[in-house]
Amino acid sequence: MGKRPTRYDVAQLAQVSVATVSYVVNNGPRGVSAETRKRVESAIQQLGYQPHAIARSLKTGSSQTVGLLVQSLLQSFTGSLVDAVEKSLASLDYGLILASSHENPERERKMLNVLGSQRIDGLLFVPASSHNREHAIAFIEAGIPLVFMDRYIPGVPADVVMTDNAAAARQLTTHLIDQGCRRLICLSFSRDASSAIDRVKGFWQALADRGLPTGNHQILIMEYASGVSSPDQPLLDYIREHGVPDGIICTTDDLIVRAIKTLRQLRIRVFDQVLVGGGFVNSPWAELFEGSIPIVHQDFQLMARKAVQFLLDRISGDDSPPRTELIEAHLLTGA
């Protein structure tokens, strides 16, 4: 609880000015004689002095801290994403302020405001939806650079770094078609998230590639399990009306699990009657089905490195037109 020593205490003990202490601590912008430096350093040691990052921020106008606003921390891919971002930032001596919108547009707006007054140097943003387009624009106009990760809000002038979702979904769907599937459905987790939209696009592209009639196929929107009473109803309804499809594209990890559970419940033989594929994350559990379930792996490390690099570029003043970087995903068929 003892008051922490300040630069002033160090100066007094070392018999120098406070300025000199700064020059030693920061290794610049001006030299210090070897002897003085030694005195200062030993005073720092003795007092256990630690620079006060907040005071420095106030003076320099930079906090060496980046915000990360995600849509949720419960979906399995977020852990990988946050981990990758933390690693990238830490390697550059940047701190990470984390916030979650919990998929809620109002909360997202609130967190944008909070992060804005927190004076982060920049924001990495995984938007829950496109509801806060205006707020995102205002955020940027207030002078804080913003880079979208994983998803983006169309119409916001900001860099985007995300998986090439359309290509990945297309490749996955093609794989199932080549395994013999002729009546496919695609389970999408949102009609709003850009990543969901792009995955659906890839699904249709693959069907077109192989010249399959579109009438036999369908997109089902399966809300997040939390909150909704029977989130898997769309799949149940589909099967009741149209019978069992022979292939299911799942646009998230969670949807693989839910699809398999639903099929089992109906006593439909997964892997035999119906092929299932999807994922888009690196869950260890998925490996238990390796070979049975083709899984799409995203490269979050690369995504984070790129996004952080873009953001730091912007922070240092780069104001070239917004860029979009697509990260390649990998399809593991286990075959």
Place this chain on the structure above:
Amino acid sequence: MGKRPTRYDVAQLAQVSVATVSYVVNNGPRGVSAETRKRVESAIQQLGYQPHAIARSLKTGSSQTVGLLVQSLLQSFTGSLVDAVEKSLASLDYGLILASSHENPERERKMLNVLGSQRIDGLLFVPASSHNREHAIAFIEAGIPLVFMDRYIPGVPADVVMTDNAAAARQLTTHLIDQGCRRLICLSFSRDASSAIDRVKGFWQALADRGLPTGNHQILIMEYASGVSSPDQPLLDYIREHGVPDGIICTTDDLIVRAIKTLRQLRIRVFDQVLVGGGFVNSPWAELFEGSIPIVHQDFQLMARKAVQFLLDRISGDDSPPRTELIEAHLLTGA
């Protein structure tokens, strides 16, 4: 990029002093006449003024920010834990600075230093090991309250909030014994983490409860998969030497997956020849094995609420002796 308006700009536009702006923004500590207040509020609106949290921190000495230092963000339970902490903090208008030690004691030490100079109001700490006992003590002595979550470092005078790991493991082991298992092994993820140690204790307790001879049972330490060349070797070795056990207690989610994969590789029939149980996290994938794998669920929401509450108590000056709060886990047998 435009300079943000400061309280000074607002004061000028509203024709009041800077002090008055503060009183309006903070709703105190002093009243402001209704008319003045209105003028100030409209000036704030007009300029889009946002208070500068960092400047306030410097003055007040409190950052309304809490640090969370975890051992990893890749293990499945961390997502649930971080989510729960973020929710608890956000509901109290506290921000979250997140850092990870990546299971590395040196990095952990570094992050403790970084977080210390960041001037967080307090730290929630999931230690990777007991290596940084002295640093944790120094951290507390520097005046920043610290609360352990999920694990603790013995000998550090700080509050601890964690799952009652021994009780949970004991209950799980008892369940397998009652299913008929007589030669059990326990896969532990660490010989150092307190949570691992407590789970192992619970394992032995259950055997003692049922009066089973200890000689037939064994603990295997299975390092994290990352980094080690063949992390599952201990299990392979055990089976080669002692034959197939009839029950395996897995102290993490990840170890369930690895155990099943290893058994399959040896063509051992899981669920038939060997019962597997464990978990300690709420992975949706685990549900696919519901009924086959008894799973321990931890209540991270409650853990986070308690830990945050303890930490805020400490921040507001509570210096009563350190408390330890055990959170009850729940065994789902699916039966």
Place this chain on the structure above:
DNA sequence: CTGAAAGCGCTTACAG
């Protein structure tokens, strides 16, 4: 090579 001093944007005790 080194020091005295202004100022980053706030809060709040001190006057009026």
Place this chain on the structure above:
DNA sequence: CTGAAAGCGCTTACAG
């Protein structure tokens, strides 16, 4: 009810 002013712990241009 309101204003002028000190000061939180730093950085850095300005002098010497």
